[in-house]
Amino acid sequence: MLSVVKEERAARRAAGARLLRLAASLRLTLALIALLGFGVAFAYLREDARTWPLVVPLILLAFNLLAAVLTNGVFRRQTALLVFHLALIVLLLLVAAGRLSYLTGYVGVTEGVPFDGTLAESQRGPLHAGDIAQVRFVNKGFSIDYAPGLQRGATRNAVAWSEGNGRWHEEMIGDQTPLVLSGYRFYTTFNKGFALTFLWRDAHGNDFLGSVQLPPYPLKEYSQAAAWSPPGSTLSIWVMLDIDEVLLDPAEHTSFRLPERYKLIVRIGDDRHELRPGDSLQTAEGTLEFEGLRNWMGYRVFYDWTLPWLLAACAVAVASLGAHFWLKFSARPWDA
């Protein structure tokens, strides 16, 4: 009786081992690498199917590799090769962790108006745990030079933030250098433009200072208009910036700057008004005072805590790959 149980167990173990060896097959690796290649091509052609054609082959490859690590003696004899393949698995896990906890987003921030932690658009992984709502910084203005043909040069954007203890830091960001706050990385983009600042005094005498960002400039040069409602009001206000000068001459070396000669056209219902800085407008629900023009900068926001770990895993992968081939090739001369 006892021996029958033992035999059964042994048979089961043998079947398990056979299954594991099958799962570890190098031929399976080949098929899966090819599958991943097709998955990548498929995901590239069909943008709406970006996840599964990549995830399925990657998971299968990971199991295949784990099975190989457990059963293939090559990995026990060649440590560098083992480390390389394990680094690939670690990379995969890190990318997966990153996808679960990332955040990407976009926000336009008017010069001198603090970023209040609200993004205009954002996407996040289901496990995103960062606290963007607590992040604050101030866009202190930027400079961009253009070469003839409106070819954009370097973007230099001064930003400032407080450390919480009241001490302020200022930093220059742009093109290659993001602002990093609490793990959130703010990148300047080519989206930037003009913002109108208004003082809104409602019927109760409460003052609100706010800014309305017009569409990007010079991308939307000919549609510098926006519609919005002041806080707590039901008015729909439409504004348009009518610029009366050539700001960025395509024939010259120029710099991004605010217009000096312009009119602000304001339409509320059927009423049309023209405002200059300092002018105010009495409406049914309050007073609107046009303060003036400022710049705004569009920032791409990115959060992924795995970045330094990804880099470390890549470094380990390449170093071990190099070590493996070095050991292998130095055993026999190159012109043998």
Next chain:
Amino acid sequence: MLEMELELQILWAAVTAYVLAGIVAVVGVVLGKKPERSVLALMLAGLSLQTISIGLRWDRLGHGPFITMFEILCSNVWSLMTAYILAYWRIRRIRATAAVVMPIMFIMLGWLMVAHPGEGHYPPTYNTPWLYIHIGLGKVFLGAVLVAVGLSCIILMRHAGLGRQRLAQLPASPQLDELAFRCMAIGLIFHTLMLIAGAIWAQDAWGRYWAWDPLETWAFITWLTVAFTIHARLAYRLSPPVHAGLILAVFVTAFLTFFGVPFVSVAPHQGAV
């Protein structure tokens, strides 16, 4: 304009030297001779002239040859020739591969001659050392694969019964195969490094390390073809001609990635807006 004329004249002189090197190499193999010194001298002359031409253009435009198709082709001809000349100089026994490698180079030279040599816009995101690191690593990869391709073509020609006697001066196919494998191994290391450097750059410049843009997608597929080739050789103990065929497939994929994708898709991967 005059300056560009001079650059182009020097470049055509370089192309002529390369073409002569190729012709001498082919004729040498056909006649069963070894004009190795002449081939090396001609290739070096071409490389020197091309270096001067690229240097003049670089000095005139204030940036390296990485923007237009003309520049990309030109700098890759330069780096491929550098890689191949190094292999030619160091590994004497494979010198007859020049008879197949140089004709492959003719394709790029021909394309270079019809590409428009005007200047392009140098985007602000290119102002970083990562440009040189990323591109330099890619060039080493392509150079290593080119040498492997030369060896593979010899293996395939022998297998097809082409010029068996003429190619007898080269080592036996299994040895060429091993050498080609080593080139692919070096290629894999440098391709991996290129992807990493590109990801670091993309994170700095565009705020994402990987976004499957066309060039990223095709570069990853190329990386997979190298991994596939290396594993196939192990899993099936491939014979030299089959391995050689796979190496050619890697080269074609890499070639399309480097020169085909920038050709059909200009918008992404440059942030030039």
